[in-house]
Amino acid sequence: MRIDVLGVGFDNLTLEEAVEAGMDLVRAPGAHYVVTPNPEIVEVCRADPAVMDIVNHADLVLADGVGVVKGAAMLGTPLKGKVPGIEFAMGLMGKLAKEGRSIYLLGAKPGVAELAGKRLGEQYPGLKIAGTHDGYFKEDAPVVEAIRESGADVVLVCLGAPKQEKWMAKNGTATGAHLLCGLGGSLDVFAGVVERAPKFWCDHGLEWFYRLLKEPRRIGRMMKLPLFLVHVKQEKGKRR
Template sequence: MRINILGVGFDNVTMDEALARGEELLCSEGAHYVVTPNPEIVETCRADAAANAAVNGADLVLPDGIGIVYGAKILHQPLRGRVPGIEFGTGMIERCARLGKSVYLLGAKPGVAEQAAENLKNRFPGLVIAGTHDGYFKEDAPIAAEIKASGADMALVCLGAPKQELFMAKYGEATGCHLLMGLGGSMDIFAGVAQRAPEFYCKHNLEWFYRLIKNPSRIGRMMKLPLFLVHVSGEKRK
């Protein structure tokens, strides 16, 4: 049963449970995809019916942001905790290396996915990278065909929301992958182009604040968090 927060249903799972489910999907027939919404993405879904359908159509909807956890508490439907997309993605890549499954990396600026591939192969011996492509393309269908031709079992789709969710919902089957994951800016972190917040910020659920300090231009995006909480409070009053 999913926890409904402003029209987006979140799976109420721990990280271990999410990874176990991810591995099950990876080893199953057909195409499956995972999304990791934060408050900003929920706000996008409120305004965009296609994005809402793509997010809710995922096989796993994981609560990436601490704002989602707070929102669930306000609505008296507590989630068991955050499941950060970068950590879930890392765990699934480790499983691919262990199981002999291949991975395709899609997204970020030219050259970033290639660097991420090198870093991940060094980090996880035996990992097979089926292919890479940057996120700067105009037509989706040829990219899906390229992923299928690579024979990848799993794809990291790091195109930003809602583009990545819409891509996975429409072209998941066409890629031939058993599992696709929408992981936003994770490619930059895997490549070393960007750094995740230090442990102190992660431990205290302040990653959003660290990102704002490092990149003040994000203030416009960060304003979605208080807007999200206003909407959650309004939903509670209903």
């Protein structure tokens, strides 16, 4: 049973449990997709019923960020903890490498996915990089066909929300992959183009603030966090 946070149903899993659940999907027949909503994405879902539907129909809905965890606790339905998308992907790639499986990297600026693939191949011996493609494409069909021809088991779809969620829901089956994961700007981190927040900031739920200090232009997006908390308080009042 999922934990409802403002209409988005989150799977109540630890990071380790989420990775195992992801591997179960990789081994299962058919196509599946994972979404990793943070408070900003929850607000997008509230504003767009179509996106809400896509997110709630994902095979795994993981709480990316301490804001979602705090929101769930405020509503009296606590989650086990946050499951950052990038950490989920790292755990998944470790398992994929052990089984000799392959991934396709989709998204980011030209050249970033290729660099990420090179670095990930070195970091996870045994992991096969089936192919890469930047996020600057106009037609889905050629990209979908390239993924299908690559035979990738997993696709990391890093197109930004909600574009990546819509893309996975629309094209997942046609790619031939067993699992697609929407991971925002993760390829920039994997490529070393963007530095992830140090462990202290991540452990204390301050990764968002670190990113804001590094990229002040994100202030507009970050303002959705207090809005999210206001909506959680309103929802809490309704549930009493």
